[in-house]
Amino acid sequence: MGSAQKMVAPMEVSVEAGNIDQSLWLDDDGRPRRTGTFWTASAHIITAVIGSGVLSLAWAIAQLGWIAGPSVMLLFAVVIYYTSTLLAECYRTGDPVNGKRNYTYMDAVRSNLGGAKVTFCGVIQYANLVGVAIGYTIASSISMRAIRRAGCFHVNGHVDPCRSSSNPYMILFGAVQIVFSQIPDFDQIWWLSIVAAVMSFTYSGIGLSLGIAQTVSNGGIQGSLTGISVGVGISSTQKVWRSLQAFGDIAFAYSFSNILIEIQDTIRAPPPSEAKVMKSATRLSVATTTVFYMLCGCMGYAAFGDAAPDNLLTGFGFYEPFWLLDVANVAIVVHLVGAYQVFCQPIFAFVERWASRRWPHSGFIARELKVGPFALSLFRLTWRSAFVCVTTVVAMLLPFFGNVVGLLGAVSFWPLTVYFPVEMYIAQRKVPRGSARWFSLKTLSVCCLVVSIAAAAGSIADVIDALKVYRPFSG
Numbered sequence: 001m002g003s004a005q006k007m008v009a010p011m012e013v014s015v016e017a018g019n020i021d022q023s024l025w026l027d028d029d030g031r032p033r034r035t036g037t038f039w040t041a042s043a044h045i046i047t048a049v050i051g052s053g054v055l056s057l058a059w060a061i062a063q064l065g066w067i068a069g070p071s072v073m074l075l076f077a078v079v080i081y082y083t084s085t086l087l088a089e090c091y092r093t094g095d096p097v098n099g100k101r102n103y104t105y106m107d108a109v110r111s112n113l114g115g116a117k118v119t120f121c122g123v124i125q126y127a128n129l130v131g132v133a134i135g136y137t138i139a140s141s142i143s144m145r146a147i148r149r150a151g152c153f154h155v156n157g158h159v160d161p162c163r164s165s166s167n168p169y170m171i172l173f174g175a176v177q178i179v180f181s182q183i184p185d186f187d188q189i190w191w192l193s194i195v196a197a198v199m200s201f202t203y204s205g206i207g208l209s210l211g212i213a214q215t216v217s218n219g220g221i222q223g224s225l226t227g228i229s230v231g232v233g234i235s236s237t238q239k240v241w242r243s244l245q246a247f248g249d250i251a252f253a254y255s256f257s258n259i260l261i262e263i264q265d266t267i268r269a270p271p272p273s274e275a276k277v278m279k280s281a282t283r284l285s286v287a288t289t290t291v292f293y294m295l296c297g298c299m300g301y302a303a304f305g306d307a308a309p310d311n312l313l314t315g316f317g318f319y320e321p322f323w324l325l326d327v328a329n330v331a332i333v334v335h336l337v338g339a340y341q342v343f344c345q346p347i348f349a350f351v352e353r354w355a356s357r358r359w360p361h362s363g364f365i366a367r368e369l370k371v372g373p374f375a376l377s378l379f380r381l382t383w384r385s386a387f388v389c390v391t392t393v394v395a396m397l398l399p400f401f402g403n404v405v406g407l408l409g410a411v412s413f414w415p416l417t418v419y420f421p422v423e424m425y426i427a428q429r430k431v432p433r434g435s436a437r438w439f440s441l442k443t444l445s446v447c448c449l450v451v452s453i454a455a456a457a458g459s460i461a462d463v464i465d466a467l468k469v470y471r472p473f474s475g
Contacts, residue, residue, distance in 0.1 A: 027269050029101050036266035038277050038284075040190040044263045045285035047193040047335070048256040048342050050200040050292060057253065057293055058211070058300025058308040060246035063239075065227030069301070070294060073250055077290040079448065080254045080417060081282060087257055087421040088278040090428060091264045096273045104346060105261045105416070112424040121420060124412050125258045126350065130391065131408040132343045137395035140336040141169035143329040150322040150329075167396050173333075174392035180341050181384040182376055185349060190266070196338025199331040204292045206328040211299030222305030229306070244458025251455055252409030253293065254286075257417040262346045348384055355379065407459035414452035418445050 027033050061069030092099035093111040102108040109121045145166050152162035180192065215221060227243070230236045260278070267274045301308050355365050365379040422441045425431070431438045 034268050038281050041281035042285050043193040043197045047196040047339050049289045054204050054296050056310050057297030059310045060249045061297045061301040062306055062308040063227050063242045063246040066225050076250055076254050081286045083418050083421040084282045085279050086425040087260050088275045090424045091274050096275055097270045103265050108261050112427045124415050128258055128408050128412040129343050129347050133391045134395045136336045136340045137170050140173045140333050141166035143332040144169035147326050147329045150325045170392055170395050174388050177388045178385045192338045196335045199335035203328040203331040204296050208295050208299055211303040214303035221302040223301045241458050241461040244454045245462055248410040248455030248459050251413045255417055410455035410459050414449045418448040
């Protein structure tokens with residue numbers, strides 16, 4: 001109780017101060033009361049996890065086959081759920097109810113590990129988030145262009161290449177993101193995350209339905225137990241690289257640890273504890289994600305076998321009904337608008353906290369005009385708009401950057417999803433060195449490191465292939 005009083009005292013909440021009513025609207029750290037719930041946290045996670053990458057899982061399973069593909073997917077689901085529960089315990093340092101809050105992933109690493117590991121975490125986390133923002137810009141333009149191509153194929157037939165540039169669509173996506181980026185923080189984009197989550201179910205459901213229809217039309221299930229065969233069109237070396245890349249695709253498809261702490265910081269104060277709510281939200285989200293991943297990936301492979309396209313809806317595994325493809329691709333774009341914001345909010349918050357500490361009395365930074373969900377300030381308008389513009393230009397400059405994002409995902413999977421959660425949990429719970437639990441956690445970390453290295457190797461090979469035909473602004 002005494003520690004609670006020490007935390008309240010610096011806020012000067014008293015009758016004499018004339019602000020006792022304000023304490024009803026503040027949390028134990030003096031910040032505005034958080035309003036997030038199990039449902040909003042689940043929506044944030046689902047928005048972050050079920051990206052348009054779900055539509056490439058049929059290709060990933062095609063590389064691994066009916067045995068390894070679903071098995072690897074389930075294995076990653078179990079590992080990521082487990083390490084996420086470890087990371088959720090690190091939101092507060094010490095007591096799980098009254099301990100000091102860690103607002104970001106870096107804060108959690110700083111409180112539990114410290115030293116150079118904080119810098120290492122920051123570099124990996126924010127490089128990954130920037131890469132995701134660029135990748136989502138490219139992915140949205142591909143879906144927008146697919147809408148135009150679907151109509152063109154419907155009118156002119158499938159022999160017409162129906163080519164068009166994706167650059168105008170990237171610019172349009174960037175313009176929309178400049179508007180939404182003015183929403184100040186995570187806690188106020190809950191509605192956008194819910195809309196995005198609904199959209200993810202929409203296009204995943206359409207992809208699943210089309211896969212079932214194609215399987216029925218084929219008169220049976222396509223594919224093999226071991227995936228694509230070495231032979232005409234694929235060498236044994238390519239088989240290895242593709243299999244490793246499939247591991248990276250599946251690992252990256254599940255990753256959301258880089259924003260878990262930031263999502264947890266939106267949850268209302270105990271009881272129950274934020275960690276308990278976050279674990280429940282993670283359990284629901286990972287289970288939901290796994291069901292959709294298994295259904296979409298497996299049905300896509302069942303429909304097309306070794307010829308499964310890298311994207312069921314934009315790779316034109318299906319051509320008709322074209323209007324249903326349009327609905328699915330519109331849903332992808334709307335989802336990516338929300339997902340972009342979910343992943344970029346930690347970057348925005350990091351830069352703005354640094355600027356506020358660096359120039360605490362600057363009106364350019366502090367002065368705000370609130371309009372609905374938006375909080376407009378010159379600094380926020382300037383810097384967030386500049387960030388969106390830079391990611392858009394880079395996406396236009398490197399249209400194959402989606403391959404690089406896969407590499408970033410492979411590189412960041414081990415440190416952010418496994419290594420730091422394990423190390424922080426060991427430090428916080430004081431797990432005895434050499435104990436069975438310590439040995440098990442360390443073994444998990446080493447095994448995931450090997451997977452990350454292998455997936456990175458496959459992604460590097462893919463990037464090298466893309467560089468052979470690279471032309472700037474060729475989208």
